[in-house]
Amino acid sequence: MALGVSKKEKIDGLAESAGVSLAASAWKRLRRSPVFLTGAVIIGIFIVLSLLSPWLAPQDPSVPMLIDQVVKARNEIPPPQPGHLLGGDLQGRDFFSRLLVGSQQTLIVGVGATIIGLTGGLILGTLAGALGGWVDSIVMRVVDVMLSLPSLLLAFSIAAMFARPSQFTVILAVAIVQIPVFARLLRGSMLAQRHSDHVLAATALGVKKGAIVFRHMLPNSLSPVIVQSTLVLATAIIEAAALSFLGLGNPDDRLPEWGQMLGDVQNVFDTHPHLAAWPAICIIIVALGFTLMGETLREALDPKNRR
């Protein structure tokens, strides 16, 4: 018994972590990475806040309850007061509650854009990578055209296409821009696998093409896509703010969103800087959280860094 254990340990030592999957070894390193944990804590708090915000918010974020304190002519807005921690915004709504509830819409924009972009990219990338040939050519030409436009500019153009902008058009504009990026990543790693040993073995065993693609090639191609998704969560939130800034965002501000809050106060930036600073700080912290997670995830999932 004792001999058996030591023998096994010896073999493990020889082969290093040969039996450990990439995901397992990545997780082992991530768990101890302070950078990853910082990002994860930020995002954890952000998600919990956004889910609970309707109950946590002291006031209703869409009711102009302090409107009598807004003096347009003198550019006055409600100052901080009991019950209203940060005072009111330009329409006399409780600013603190709007910030809190804003986390929810911001999460929806980030996650919505990432899911749509990811789905589109998965479909196109899988088609191109799995089928090859003329399907690949057509998909890649479409991707090339989309990538030949600077990405943010493409998002602006798509957002401007809609006659009636809304939360959904913002999400769509930010998402479509990400489709070619995901598609290209996925196609690349799937092409690399088409002639690899495990696919060859599966083919030789007579596994159906569909099963090879979905059970063998796709799962093995996902790690760059997962990393990219984490990073897209950050850029989506920042880009949504840029859209609002250009007047291409959601005009309906009853339910607040940080990017929209930031973009909408551009004209009073010099007189009421805190109206812009708070949503900006929230965006920066959350975007930083997603980026920290994404970057450490990238390093951990890179087989080159495996030890």
Added chain:
Amino acid sequence: MLRYTIRRLVQLIGVVLVLSMLLFAWLRLLPGGPVSALLGERATPESREALTKQLGLDQPIFVQYFKFLGRAATGDFGVSTGVQPGDSALDIFLQRFPATIELSFFAILIAIAVGVPLGYLAAKRRGGWFDNLSVIGSLIGVAVPVFFLAYLLKDVASSALGLPSQGRQDAIDATRVTGFFTLDGLITGEIDATINALEHLILPAIALATIPFAVIFRITRAAVLDVLDEDFVRTAESKGLTAPVIRRRHVLRNAMLPVVTTIGLQTGALLSGAVLTEKVFSFAGVGQALAIGFERRDYPVLLLLIIMATIVYVVVNLLVDLSYALIDPRIRTR
């Protein structure tokens, strides 16, 4: 090399044609289309019909597209409806393009001048406090919305440093030669005009530089880290070469390839960032025209400017690809 260049240029023509077709269709298929955009709220059914006829919008869309291509070949891209109403779209582009080139040039210059040395130093001191601090700084730089940073610079830094925060130049009597305000002064000998234009460039250029800076810094750091591990660096050290020689000839030269690629790709970020930055600083460039165009739905101007942005982006990246051969002899021989 020549064949490669030609192939890429042919591809570019294809991309521009497809893009123009899509943009054209987008313009025409909008609810109400250009007629509503031109007439706005004041539209009556009669004026609507008259303008539809006048613009040839009653014809099939592909006929319209070919007519548009024909006019475009002579430089007629239509008349602006919102940015500078009445001016031709091409004039607006030609007028404003030098401003954006100047701004982007200084922005990328700042980004390289700060990002490359910082990335090199961070890589040399891997894991130290300087490295960690600058990596976190670069990550924050990416997370800050560009236009927010631009406003910060405009409201805080401009008064603190006494720098101008509006437009391209004060209303001084400067002679115009090329459209590049910084060059004009040098050509005509009006040095004060050049200095004035440069002062106007500093803050917008810094705002615009943040994103390319963060990316260039991180790529330089990663590339230098890769190269420092190489055997030839150890060989160079062991044969007693001095540190500056190793740095210049062995490390930086080999690390520059990915950095140059990134600089090409960052033109895209510059072009989109210019839309936001130029709007904040009322800087009369292509970006500001795009920002106003989006706001007022000025379709002829948007169509032309988006196509031009694409051409610039693709051509810059082609030039970057070609410059590899100059930097890396291994590619030249292939």
